[in-house]
Amino acid sequence: MVIVKVKKPLAVVFDFCGTAARDTFVEKTLQPYFKLAYxxxxxxxxxxxxxxxxxxxxxxxxxxxxxxPKIDLTAAKQEQIAALAKYVEYCGANKKDTSKAFVMYRFHVWFDGYDRGKLTTPVYSDVAVHIQKWKTELQLKLFIFSNGWTEATKKFMSKTSHGDLNALIDDHFDTSLGSLKDAATYRKLIERIKEDPKEVTFLTKSASEGKAAKAAGLNVVLVLTHTATVEAVSTSCKDIPIARSFTQVEFI
Known part of the structure; x- marks a missing residue:
């Protein structure tokens, strides 16, 4: 096993989907639940x-x-719910499920699923083990920087295959700071967490995000679980070390 050795940072930042949890999480877990529970x-x-x-x-x-389909908000409860269900089905069938109203409603359906114990986030075992170690043994600050919505990531981390992991996370950030492919976004992140970029390590599956973070002065490790992905980025990211899991990242 190849170990990627990195100078011990004061803080570790990592993205969520594909790095902390499987990148198929939304497609295989959340979307099927929505179709059942809308x-x-x-x-x-x-x-x-x-x-x-x-x-x-x-x-x-x-x-x-x-x-x-129209929704009469003056109708009886069951008539309104039936009309809302028809509209949701219409949106799904006609790819009109991207409005702010629909997106927020979908999140609320998922959040309700978590609150009622119907959903669990499949976080990688090595991620759960190592963020626990980094927080308790090395006393590092831990931050999640996600392409998703902060409130959603908090909910997803609250009930995982390894329990509530939010207790280990110092803060969550999302694209309200800017694109994760823009170096300026990471400079904003550094201002928010109040650390020298040289003392921050960013773990990500995305080569473009890794390059942006490196341009902002952060230490970067690409965490790539698939051999094909490693081969694809090895040439374009020669100056960024690659690990296959959090297990292969060692702070010295």
């Missing part, structure tokens, strides 16, 4: 303010689409 979410949470806000937001978007 209507049940309304039925179970109808009296909650958040659910009512979702219904109103979806109805407003539907009203602007001439071909979409």
């Amino acid at each position: 209507k049940a979410y309304f039925e179970a949470n109808w009296s909650k303010e958040e659910c009512q806000a979702d219904a109103k937001a979806l109805a407003a978007v539907a009203a602007k689409d001439a071909a979409a």
